[in-house]
Amino acid sequence: xxxxxxxxxxxxxxxxxxxxxxxxxxxxxxxxxxxxxxxxxxxxxxxxxxxxxxxxxxxxxxxxxxxxxxxxxxxxxxxxxxxxxxxxxxxxxxxxx
Numbered sequence: 001x002x003x004x005x006x007x008x009x010x011x012x013x014x015x016x017x018x019x020x021x022x023x024x025x026x027x028x029x030x031x032x033x034x035x036x037x038x039x040x041x042x043x044x045x046x047x048x049x050x051x052x053x054x055x056x057x058x059x060x061x062x063x064x065x066x067x068x069x070x071x072x073x074x075x076x077x078x079x080x081x082x083x084x085x086x087x088x089x090x091x092x093x094x095x096x097x
Contacts, residue, residue: 033068
């Protein structure tokens with residue numbers, strides 16, 4: 001996919017996820033839910049390769065990542081960047097009722 005064909009929201013999400021993955025990999029201390037954060041960041045990265053990600057899945061991954069690393073202050077900026085990138089996708093459409 002060329003840069004001109006790519007959704008800029010997907011590019012922003014890819015950049016934010018990549019940055020947080022690097023920060024997490026470089027973080028020296030282990031914490032109980034590190035594996036969850038790594039897995040969900042990997043899932044988000046895969047979604048950016050596949051094209052338009054599913055908004056409910058994006059939000060679920062964000063919640064899991066935030067729960068896993070939310071108390072690690074050194075990663076708060078990267079987490080905030082991922083949250084901002086996910087929010088670019090807006091709210092999922094509601095069912096008709």
